[in-house]
Amino acid sequence: MNIQNYINGQFENPSSNSWIDNYNPSNGEVYGQIPNSSKEDVEQAYKAAKSAFPSWSQTTLEERSRILIKISELLEANLDRFAEAESKDNGKPVSLAKMVDIPRAASNFRFFGNAITQFASESHESVGQNAVNYTLRQPIGVVGCISPWNLPLYLFTWKIAPAIAAGNCVVAKPSEVTPMTAYLLGKICNEAGLPKGVLNIVHGLGTTTGQAIVEHPNIKAISFTGGTATGAHIAKVAAPMFKKLSLELGGKNPNIIFADCDYDDMLNTTVRSSFANQGQICLCGSRIFVEETIYDKFKADFVNKVKDLKVGHPSETDTNIGALVSKPHLEKVKSYIEIAKEEGATVLCGGNEVSVEGYENGYYLQPTVIEVKTDDCRVNQEEIFGPVVTIMPFKTEDDVLEMANKVKYGLSATLWTNNLKRTMRMSNQLQAGIVWINTWMMRDLRTPFGGVKASGVGREGGFEALRFFTEAKNVCIKY
Ligand SMILES: NC(=O)c1ccc[n+]([C@@H]2O[C@H](COP(=O)([O-])OP(=O)(O)OC[C@H]3O[C@@H](n4cnc5c(N)ncnc54)[C@H](O)[C@@H]3O)[C@@H](O)[C@H]2O)c1
Ligand SMILES: O=C/C=C/C=C(\O)C(=O)O
Numbered sequence: 001m002n003i004q005n006y007i008n009g010q011f012e013n014p015s016s017n018s019w020i021d022n023y024n025p026s027n028g029e030v031y032g033q034i035p036n037s038s039k040e041d042v043e044q045a046y047k048a049a050k051s052a053f054p055s056w057s058q059t060t061l062e063e064r065s066r067i068l069i070k071i072s073e074l075l076e077a078n079l080d081r082f083a084e085a086e087s088k089d090n091g092k093p094v095s096l097a098k099m100v101d102i103p104r105a106a107s108n109f110r111f112f113g114n115a116i117t118q119f120a121s122e123s124h125e126s127v128g129q130n131a132v133n134y135t136l137r138q139p140i141g142v143v144g145c146i147s148p149w150n151l152p153l154y155l156f157t158w159k160i161a162p163a164i165a166a167g168n169c170v171v172a173k174p175s176e177v178t179p180m181t182a183y184l185l186g187k188i189c190n191e192a193g194l195p196k197g198v199l200n201i202v203h204g205l206g207t208t209t210g211q212a213i214v215e216h217p218n219i220k221a222i223s224f225t226g227g228t229a230t231g232a233h234i235a236k237v238a239a240p241m242f243k244k245l246s247l248e249l250g251g252k253n254p255n256i257i258f259a260d261c262d263y264d265d266m267l268n269t270t271v272r273s274s275f276a277n278q279g280q281i282c283l284c285g286s287r288i289f290v291e292e293t294i295y296d297k298f299k300a301d302f303v304n305k306v307k308d309l310k311v312g313h314p315s316e317t318d319t320n321i322g323a324l325v326s327k328p329h330l331e332k333v334k335s336y337i338e339i340a341k342e343e344g345a346t347v348l349c350g351g352n353e354v355s356v357e358g359y360e361n362g363y364y365l366q367p368t369v370i371e372v373k374t375d376d377c378r379v380n381q382e383e384i385f386g387p388v389v390t391i392m393p394f395k396t397e398d399d400v401l402e403m404a405n406k407v408k409y410g411l412s413a414t415l416w417t418n419n420l421k422r423t424m425r426m427s428n429q430l431q432a433g434i435v436w437i438n439t440w441m442m443r444d445l446r447t448p449f450g451g452v453k454a455s456g457v458g459r460e461g462g463f464e465a466l467r468f469f470t471e472a473k474n475v476c477i478k479y
Contacts, residue, residue, distance in 0.1 A: 001032040003179055005041055005203055006186030008048035009196025015040045020176055020205065025091030025323040026314050028361030034179045037204035042171060042212040045200035046219060049142040049169035052197030057139045057167040059195075061117050068113030068165055070192035071185075075106040078188070082153065082181055087314045089180040090152055091323030091363065092277055094315050104443075105153040105181075111445045112161040112465070119166075119466045131478045137470040139167030140244065143221040144213040146206075146234075149175035149325050150280040150385075156182050159223045160199060162465035170199050171219060173210050175226075177326055179203045206230065214238055221469065224248070225282075228383075228409075228454045246458035246468050248282070248450055250383040251411030253432070254404035255285030255440075256394075259294045261416035262438065267298070271305050273414060273440040275367045278324050279387040282455075283412045283434070283441055287380055288391040289400045295393035299371070302391070303349045306367050311354045313362070321387060323363045330363040333386030337368060340379045345390070346371040375403040383409065397422060405431045410452035414440050433459070 002019070004011040014035035022032040035041070056064075075082060082105075083097035092101070123134040145159035156174050163170050174182035182201050189199055202209055206226075214222055214237050221244035224234055228249040238245055255273060257266055273285040290298045312319035324330045330353070337351050350368030367387040372380055380390055394400040404413060412434040415426055427435045433451040436442065443449075448459035458468060 003032065003034050003183040003203065005035050005037060005045070006183070006189075006199070006201040007041070007045045008200065009190055011186065012044075014038065014204070015044070022089070022179065023326060024088055025325055026088070026362045027359045028327065028363065031088070034176060035203040037202045037209045039208075039212040041202050041204070042209060042216060045171045045202045046142055046216055048197035048200050049171055050218070052195055053139075053141055053169045056164070056169055056195060056198050059167070064165055064167070065113040065117050067192055067194050068109045068116075068161060071188055071194065072106045072109035072113065074188045074192055075102060075109065078184075079103070082184060084315075085180045085184060086152060086178075087322070089178045090149065091314055091325055093319045093322045095317060095319070096277060096322075101151055101154045105157040107445065108154070108157040108161045112165040115162075115462065115466060116165040119463060121472070126476075129478075131476055133474055133476045136473040136475065137166075137467070138473055140220050140469060140471055141168065142219050143168045143170055143223065143469060144216070144219045145170055145172040146210050146213065146222065146224045146226065147172075147174050148226040149177040150277060150282070152178040153181035153185065155225050157185070158460060159225070162460075163223070163469045164194075164198055166466050166469040168469055169197060171213055171216075172199065172201050173204065173213060174201070176203065176205050211237070217241060220244065222246070223460075223468065231456060244468065246450075246460060247456040248458075248460065249411075249454060249456040250385070250409055251282045251284075251451065251455050252287060252381065252383050252407045252409045253283060253285050253412045253414070254400075254430075255288045255414045256400055256404060256416065256426075257288065257290045257294070257298065258415075258417035258419065258422070259291045260418045262418070263294075265438070266416040267301055267305065269440050270302065271309070274389040275306070275309060275321060275387050276441075278321055278365075279367075279389070280325065280385055281441070282385075285412075285414050285440065286384060286389050287375070287404075288389055289394045289403060290391060292393040292395055299348070299391060303369055306369055307349050309367050311356070311364050311366060313356055313359055321364075321367055324365055324386060325363070327363055329386070330365060333365060333384055333388060336379055336382070336384045336386075336388060337370070340370045340372070340377070340390075343377045343379065344373065345377065345379060348391075350387070375406060381407055397426065401426060401429055405429075408454040411455035412436065412451075
């Protein structure tokens with residue numbers, strides 16, 4: 001199935017008529033083509049967005065809210081179709097797409113449809129000077145949204161929904177590896193009555209299409225989620241043009257387990273935080289540190305549970321682990337398992353590709369647990385972004401805190417303990433934008449979301465996102 005760009009409410013072929021193959025990770029076959037869009041296509045999208053802006057930015061908040069909520073309802077009404085498309089494009093179990101990806105994409109629109117009606121700005125009375133200041137929060141104009149392949153529609157809409165809720169018009173690019181649900185979203189936007197040009201979706205490679213969005217002199221803000229190296233490149237291009245930037249980048253998150261935790265809850269959640277979505281979530285706890293008194297027990301129990309996970313075709317209902325997203329990504333993840341062995345670590349389970357009957361060319365890998373001797377090794381320092389976790393014991397709170405913080409990343413951290421004082425001490429000191437205590441990936445869309453250090457700058461979520469997608473203008477009136 002071929003997909004097209006969505007520009008000015010219309011579906012269009014790329015102007016150069018150049019196309020890219022779209023792969024189905026579950027069987028390794030090409031199942032469609034996507035536009036290999038050029039600078040000209042981005043310019044078309046920009047022009048459509050620019051013409052839509054005067055009217056959209058003046059559309060009442062109630063009307064914007066109504067349209068966003070309508071999009072949300074249409075996504076829910078098409079849940080199965082979207083979940084199947086997401087699973088086919090990405091390799092994730094269809095059950096996961098039905099439970100997480102598509103419902104969350106719908107929630108993103110509903111949440112920001114509601115949030116914009118509650119968004120308010122400040123006023124400051126300059127006491128004794130006969131003056132009052134009020135702050136406007138005006139939409140920026142045309143903004144760019146660029147998203148990755150791991151949670152395709154979920155992360156795409158996490159940017160688009162606040163951008164349009166705040167009155168901007170958007171030029172957006174989903175990952176070229178997983179473009180399908182973004183394409184389907186265009187149809188839903190038309191059905192929901194989103195005015196043409198408010199959202200424009202241009203498909204293509206990062207280095208050409210994505211680059212053209214970032215370089216565009218009149219696209220004034222870029223919201224990007226993806227790899228740290230790409231984020232650094234985007235910052236370099238965008239900074240001299242003084243664009244607003246929100247960068248959600250990689251992670252190498254610690255999962256810290258103390259002996260006093262609720263063991264069964266911790267064990268079940270740790271299996272999820274390690275391998276959900278084939279471990280391809282930036283929030284996955286890929287470095288597991290276990291207090292030494294329960295290390296041997298944990299190691300045995302965890303490995304047993306991981307061995308029970310079923311690697312299989314994404315459409316099978318009993319599949320726990322689907323296919324990795326692409327052949328190059330599979331090769332990258334496998335290369336880290338080799339690196340671990342070279343570094344003297346022990347593969348406790350997994351480590352090999354899986355041949356799924358009938359789908360022998362799919363990109364399947366066993367969930368892999370590696371026991372490392374030290375936190376200084378490459379597998380503990382570099383982002384793998386696949387179904388691979390490491391485990392190692394620790395002695396004291398100070399030791400584990402030091403190791404947890406000794407990576408270049410700082411996205412999230414998970415802590416398992418029932419000790420209140422330790423919880424408070426450690427959550428204050430962990431270098432991360434998000435800390436979960438006795439849970440993982442529990443999301444409240446009002447909370448700030450993002451990382452520190454090489455995990456990015458800026459925060460998404462709630463009013464933080466609406467502030468990002470608006471410019472503050474202070475008006476001072478003397479009376
Ligand atoms: N912090 C978060 O919230 C978060 C969430 C999901 C994924 N990630 C990170 O994303 C990475 C995996 O995703 P990926 O491989 O798709 O990342 P990526 O950086 O390769 O690509 C992300 C997006 O950027 C585009 N892109 C690439 N080069 C570009 C350029 N020069 N200019 C503009 N756009 C460009 C791509 O086409 C894609 O749409 C991992 O590192 C993961 O940690 C972070
Ligand atoms: O892979 C990264 C996951 C990002 C998740 C979110 O942005 C979110 O839950 O809002």
